[in-house]
Amino acid sequence: MVITNIRNLYKILSESRTAAERRATLAVLGDSPAADEIAAVLGAQRSVRGAEVVICVLGPGESTPSGVEPVLTVSIGSGPGDVVLAGTTEQDIREDLIPRLLDEVDEDYLLPLGRAYESLRRPVCEKIVRNNARQNAVIGALPIPGADMPVMTANQARMVLSIAAVYGEELSLERARELVGVVAAGFGLRALSRQLVKFIPFGGWAAAAAIAYSGTLAMGRASILYFERGKEMPGEEEMERIRAQAEEEARRYGGGR
Structure with a gap:
């Protein structure tokens, strides 16, 4: 993956930088100890003031407070929440709550949430x-030979820069060119593509x-x-190992299309 068009890279960089600079404050509301435990694992504040992303923890018979629009409601054991957790261990929160939160939150908040909260x-x-x-x-399935490569390359560059931004990297043009080039050169994706053709039982x-x-x-x-x-x-x-896992997931993805 090589981005030779500086204008295209600058556009991708600008999009990534704008996303990284967006504000995304996470709050957990609720009066129960479970709300305290969830907030502690996530690193979230306990007040709705200034929060763009709100999780509301509901106990039995409770409802969302008036004037609050949570992205997700949570109950423990049983209850009216969008997500019902078995408990409030770190494993429960990481395996059952966080994936659902990221599915429900507006996509514009993904990058700034990852950048702001280590959890x-x-x-x-x-x-x-x-x-x-x-x-x-x-894009790869489009029946237009060669038309897919510029778009896929741009998507991969955007992905790398988004990940870099989540991990706190500076997103200057010079730094972006360096990061995209180093990452692409190090991962041997052309070899992966040639290898994968041998294993996937599809055609076209x-x-x-x-x-x-x-x-x-x-x-x-x-x-x-x-x-x-x-x-x-x-x-x-x-x-x-990464390639092998990607190949296996590609088989499952292709089989489920």
């Missing part, structure tokens, strides 16, 4: 990666869609590790 950083990046992988799968558009999905997924996952580890490239053995 959401990895889940937000995974969401960004999956969104881009699905988009590129659709299905193979192209699966390659686009898998390649984007692998690049995104490796990018997360790269920024998570302070810009240290995953080793070849780890990259092979």
Whole structure:
């Protein structure tokens, strides 16, 4: 993946920078100890004042407070919430609450939430990666030879810069060119695409869609590790595991289309 058109890269950079600068304050409302525990795991404030994203924890018989429009309501054990958690352990919150929160929140808030809250950083990046992988799968299936590459490349660049922004990287033009180039060069996606053709039992558009999905997924996952580890490239053995997992997910994705 190489972005040779500086104007295109600048446009992508501008979009990523605007998203990163958007404000997204998270609040958890509710009077129960469960609300305190959820707020502590998320790192959220307990007041609705100044909050753009609100979670409301409801006890038995409770309803959303007047004048509050939560993105999500939560109950523990049973109750009227959009999400009913078995408990308030960190595992419950990370596995059952956070994914639903990221599904419900406006997409414009994803990047700033990940940037502002460490608890959401990895889940937000995974969401960004999956969104881009699905988009590129659709683009890869277009029956116009060569028409897909510029758009897929732009999507991959946008994905890498979004992940970089979540991990607090400065998004200058020079830095963006460096990051996109380093990440693309390090992950061997052309080799992945050639290899994947041998394993996916489809032809035509299905193979192209699966390659686009898998390649984007692998690049995104490796990018997360790269920024998570302070810009240290995953080793070849780890990259092979990432590729293998991406290939398997591409098979399942292709089979479910």
